[in-house]
Amino acid sequence: MTARRGAALPGGDVHRLPLRVYYEDTDAAGIVYYANYLRFAERARTELVRALGFEQERLRRDTGIVFAVRRCSADYRAPARLDDALVVETRIIRLGGASVGLDQRVRRGDEELVLLEVDIVCLTASGRPARLPRELAAAFSSFSRHFSQPSSTGMTDSHAR
Amino acid sequence: MTARRGAALPGGDVHRLPLRVYYEDTDAAGIVYYANYLRFAERARTELVRALGFEQERLRRDTGIVFAVRRCSADYRAPARLDDALVVETRIIRLGGASVGLDQRVRRGDEELVLLEVDIVCLTASGRPARLPRELAAAFSSFSRHFSQPSSTGMTDSHAR
Amino acid sequence: MTARRGAALPGGDVHRLPLRVYYEDTDAAGIVYYANYLRFAERARTELVRALGFEQERLRRDTGIVFAVRRCSADYRAPARLDDALVVETRIIRLGGASVGLDQRVRRGDEELVLLEVDIVCLTASGRPARLPRELAAAFSSFSRHFSQPSSTGMTDSHAR
Amino acid sequence: MTARRGAALPGGDVHRLPLRVYYEDTDAAGIVYYANYLRFAERARTELVRALGFEQERLRRDTGIVFAVRRCSADYRAPARLDDALVVETRIIRLGGASVGLDQRVRRGDEELVLLEVDIVCLTASGRPARLPRELAAAFSSFSRHFSQPSSTGMTDSHAR
Numbered sequence: 001m002t003a004r005r006g007a008a009l010p011g012g013d014v015h016r017l018p019l020r021v022y023y024e025d026t027d028a029a030g031i032v033y034y035a036n037y038l039r040f041a042e043r044a045r046t047e048l049v050r051a052l053g054f055e056q057e058r059l060r061r062d063t064g065i066v067f068a069v070r071r072c073s074a075d076y077r078a079p080a081r082l083d084d085a086l087v088v089e090t091r092i093i094r095l096g097g098a099s100v101g102l103d104q105r106v107r108r109g110d111e112e113l114v115l116l117e118v119d120i121v122c123l124t125a126s127g128r129p130a131r132l133p134r135e136l137a138a139a140f141s142s143f144s145r146h147f148s149q150p151s152s153t154g155m156t157d158s159h160a161r
Numbered sequence: 162m163t164a165r166r167g168a169a170l171p172g173g174d175v176h177r178l179p180l181r182v183y184y185e186d187t188d189a190a191g192i193v194y195y196a197n198y199l200r201f202a203e204r205a206r207t208e209l210v211r212a213l214g215f216e217q218e219r220l221r222r223d224t225g226i227v228f229a230v231r232r233c234s235a236d237y238r239a240p241a242r243l244d245d246a247l248v249v250e251t252r253i254i255r256l257g258g259a260s261v262g263l264d265q266r267v268r269r270g271d272e273e274l275v276l277l278e279v280d281i282v283c284l285t286a287s288g289r290p291a292r293l294p295r296e297l298a299a300a301f302s303s304f305s306r307h308f309s310q311p312s313s314t315g316m317t318d319s320h321a322r
Numbered sequence: 323m324t325a326r327r328g329a330a331l332p333g334g335d336v337h338r339l340p341l342r343v344y345y346e347d348t349d350a351a352g353i354v355y356y357a358n359y360l361r362f363a364e365r366a367r368t369e370l371v372r373a374l375g376f377e378q379e380r381l382r383r384d385t386g387i388v389f390a391v392r393r394c395s396a397d398y399r400a401p402a403r404l405d406d407a408l409v410v411e412t413r414i415i416r417l418g419g420a421s422v423g424l425d426q427r428v429r430r431g432d433e434e435l436v437l438l439e440v441d442i443v444c445l446t447a448s449g450r451p452a453r454l455p456r457e458l459a460a461a462f463s464s465f466s467r468h469f470s471q472p473s474s475t476g477m478t479d480s481h482a483r
Numbered sequence: 484m485t486a487r488r489g490a491a492l493p494g495g496d497v498h499r500l501p502l503r504v505y506y507e508d509t510d511a512a513g514i515v516y517y518a519n520y521l522r523f524a525e526r527a528r529t530e531l532v533r534a535l536g537f538e539q540e541r542l543r544r545d546t547g548i549v550f551a552v553r554r555c556s557a558d559y560r561a562p563a564r565l566d567d568a569l570v571v572e573t574r575i576i577r578l579g580g581a582s583v584g585l586d587q588r589v590r591r592g593d594e595e596l597v598l599l600e601v602d603i604v605c606l607t608a609s610g611r612p613a614r615l616p617r618e619l620a621a622a623f624s625s626f627s628r629h630f631s632q633p634s635s636t637g638m639t640d641s642h643a644r
Contacts, residue, residue, distance in 0.1 A: 022368055023378075024361045024518065026511035028218075028565045033507055034230040035203070038196035039346045046344055056345075057189075057405040069195040073234035079288070082511045083379040127240070183529055184539075185357065185522045187350035189404045194346055200507045207505055217506075218566040243350045244540040350540075356552040357525070360518035379511075391517040395556035401610070449562070 013143050014091050015051060017044040021084040031079035037114045038072065041104045044088035045120070052139040063133050064125045070099070071119040078113045080106065086113070092144040098122045098129045100140060174304050175250050176209040182245040192240035198275045199233065202265045205249035206281070213300040224294055225286045231260065232280040239274045241267065247274070253305040259283045259290045261301060335465050336411050337373060339366040343406040353401035359436045360394065363426045366410035367442070374461040385455050386447045392421065393441040400435045402428065408435070414466040420444045420451045422462060496626050497572050498534060500527040504567040514562035520597045521555065524587045527571035528603070535622040546616055547608045553582065554602040561596045563589065569596070575627040581605045581612045583623060 019040060027033040049056060060066050080086055087107045094101030104116040124130045132140070180201060188194040210217060221227050241247055248268045255262030265277040285291045293301070341362060349355040371378060382388050402408055409429045416423030426438040446452045454462070502523060510516040532539060543549050563569055570590045577584030587599040607613045615623070 020365075020368075022361070022365050023510045023512065024364060024516055027506045028509035028511075028513045029227055029229070029506065030511045030513075031229075034233065035196045035199035035507065038199065039344070042196070042346060043342075043344050046342075055405050057403070066190055068190070068192075068240070069235075069237055071234070071236055072195065073232070074230075075232055076230055079229070081379070083377050181526075181530075183522070183526050184349045184351065185355055185525060188345045189348035189350075189352045190345070191350045191352075196346065200505070203507060204503075204505050207503075216566050218564070242540070244538050351549055351551070353551075356555065357518045357521035360521065364518070388512055390512070390514075390562070391557075391559055393556070393558055394517065395554070396552075397554055398552055401551070 014089050015044065015048040015143075017047050017088045017090070019043065019086050019088065021080050021082055021086060023082065025080075026082050031081055032084075034074070034076060037074060037076075037080075037106055037116065040086070040088050040106055041090075041116050041118060042069075044090045044104060045102065045118070048090050048143075049136075052136070052143060054136055054139065059133065059136070060125075065130055065133055066123050066125070067120050068123050069118060070121045071117075073117050075115040076113075077115065078111060080108060080113050084108050092140055093117075094119075095137070095140055095144065097131050097137075100132070175252050176205065176212060176304075178205040178208050178249045178251070180204065180247050180249065182241050182243055182247060184243065186241075187243050192242055193245075195235070195237060198235060198237075198241075198267055198277065201247070201249050201267055202251075202277050202279060205251045205265060206263065206279070209251050209304075210297075213297070213304060215297055215300070220294065220297070221286075226291055226294060227284050227286070228281050229284050230279060231282045232278075234278050236276040237274075238276065239272060241269060241274050245269050253301055254278075255280075256298065256301055256305065258292050258298075261293070336413050337366065337370040337465075339369050339410045339412070341365065341408050341410065343402050343404055343408060345404065347402075348404050353403055354406075356396070356398060359396060359398075359402075359428055359438065362408070362410050362428060363394075363412075363438050363440060366412045366426060367424065367440070370412050370465075371458075374458070374465060376458055376461065381455065381458070382447075387452055387455060388445050388447070389442050390445050391440060392443045393439075395439050397437040398435075399437065400433060402430060402435050406430050414462055415439075416441075417459070417462055417466065419453050419459075422454070497574050498527065498531040498626075500530050500571045500573070502526065502569050502571065504563050504565055504569060506565065508563075509565050514564055515567075517557070517559060520557060520559075520563075520589055520599065523569070523571050523589055524573075524599050524601060525552075527573045527587060528585065528601070531573050531626075532619075535619070535626060537619055537622070542616065542619070543608075548613055548616060549606050549608070550603050551606050552601060553604045554600075556600050558598040559596075560598065561594060563591060563596050567591050575623055576600075577602075578620065578623055578627065580614050580620075583615070 021032055025032050025036045046056060056067065085108070089105045089107060091103045092100060093103045098121060100120045102118045102120065104118060105112050106114040106116075122130045122132050182193055186193050186197045207217060217228065246269070250266045250268060252264045253261060254264045259282060261281045263277075263279045263281065265279060266273050267275040267277075283291045283293050292298075343354055347354050347358045368378060378389065407430070411427045411429060413425045414422060415425045420443055422442045424440045424442065426440060427434050428436040428438075444452045444454050453459075504515055508515050508519045529539060539550065568591070572588045572590060574586045575583060576586045581604055583603045585601045585603065587601060588595050589597040589599075605613045605615045
């Protein structure tokens with residue numbers, strides 16, 4: 001079975017990045033500036049990739065592959081403030097041959113402050129779409145399978161090539 | 162006559178903010194960092210409001226009203242790079258009693274690099290929804306109507322900066 | 323003995339904040355953007371204050387006191403890059419009635435990348451100089467005394483009022 | 484005639500960059516975040532170089548030369564706030580074979596808010612010191628001499644933006 005681009009994965013593990021709100025993150029309204037949640041989300045994606053054994057800079061050097069955000073939406077439900085301890089939860093919700101879809105939530109305790117949906121694409125150095133490196137795709141697939149049913153194995157496997 | 166609650170406005174005038182890409186805007190991939198387009202978009206919204214005769218800080222002091230982004234989506238089509246001369250085009254596409262919907266496009270010449278859709282809400286100091294100040298709602302409404310009536314063509318020039 | 327404003331403390335303990343370089347920190351030259359080391363330094367100062375049992379936001383609410391940088395100098399010796407694991411070392415080198423002087427060093431392993439010297443002042447809500455809250459001054463003094471000689475006790479004590 | 488190595492230039496012309504304070508520039512203390520003045524200063528340096536007929540990105544492509552900040556000090560006298568209209572004044576105060584020293588002042592009307600002194604070095608792609616490109620050094624030198632000779636008064640006007 002070949003890769004179904006963008007097939008929704010039924011469930012998925014979650015990566016959690018704790019972080020703290022500093023002055024640099026806030027604005028004169030006393031809350032975290034809306035663009036900065038995208039910085040938080042990118043830190044979380046980077047740490048997810050690192051937790052799976054990869055570093056983006058090394059990937060770029062070794063394979064010429066870079067990642068780019070293709071689409072991003074943010075639903076701002078409640079503001080974070082200075083000194084808040086936040087957690088960014090990241091789940092892989094779609095895995096394509098050259099793209100990854102993520103659900104990211106910025107939480108403060110039980111409260112979901114900002115919900116993000118992010119589509120990442122894999123590009124060559126010259127900016128053309130490229131397949132996800134095989135090992136990374138396998139790692140994403142494996143990460144996302146933890147919560148999912150055994151029956152989905154065949155499907156997720158297919159994403160690894 | 163003022164705001165029509167949530168009614169989609171059929172067309173609308175456009176505000177244009179030119180800006181330049183500096184080192185601070187770029188990242189190690191050699192392109193503008195994805196969160197920074199949201200900074201560009203916010204500058205454009207602020208300048209649109211200023212062009213209509215209002216300042217957010219003065220509004221806050223005078224009326225206790227602040228604006229917050231409730232929802233934002235970005236479609237990244239092509240990257241901007243160091244030294245690029247960009248233009249942010251802003252259109253009001255929805256006007257509600259306590260909210261404004263905007264279409265914002267970051268362009269480089271004829272090319273649309275990033276398309277944003279942004280929902281702004283009007284809040285009291287304590288974070289509760291508040292009606293848009295009457296004069297500001299009238300100004301938004303007037304700004305957005307210019308293109309929707311053929312007879313107003315002569316006026317749009319004066320807003321196109 | 324009364325407080326000697328700005329008296330240099332002979333030695334001092336060190337606070338270490340580890341941090342990671344993300345895309346948001348870098349620029350198109352492939353290195354950390356020069357202003358961002360000041361963000362790193364401020365995170366480290368905030369964490370030092372927190373490690374001593376204080377939070378800036380709570381201090382502001384409880385006492386009306388805020389901190390502001392009065393002077394800052396940075397000596398950029400070598401660049402940090404994407405994915406680098408850095409440590410910010412912070413030492414208190416001066417303690418005055420209404421000000422604190424800090425030595426901050428951004429390191430990557432044994433290498434010192436950026437050396438900062440930062441003067442912080444304590445201000446009222448309206449922006450006038452204010453004495454450091456007594457408990458915080460005592461905590462700073464105690465933190466800075468760890469490496470210093472017993473004979474300096476009399477001096478550092480004096481900073482606590 | 485070109486660069487005098489490290490010789491202090493006796494006076495100098497001034498470049499002025501107007502800019503506006505947006506939410507992104509401020510923090511929860513209601514003022515411009517201290518690191519962001521360094522962003523303002525870098526925009527001003529870039530525009531000075533552009534006003535002299537050069538673009539950093541093109542220089543890098545054509546000559547392999549990049550600029551890096553070697554040293555920077557900031558004296559924060561008074562805070563800028565949301566919606567403030569600021570001007571960054573930039574003067575070249577030292578010109579060496581591979582370096583440039585600048586005096587930069589962030590003003591609001593007649594008031595000097597932040598004074599910066601910045602040392603820039605010229606580097607090869609691999610990070611080694613490089614001589615300033617001859618034409619750029621000549622342009623810097625010419626720019627800086629305008630105020631130092633009473634007879635050039637008529638010309639300064641043309642540079643004062």
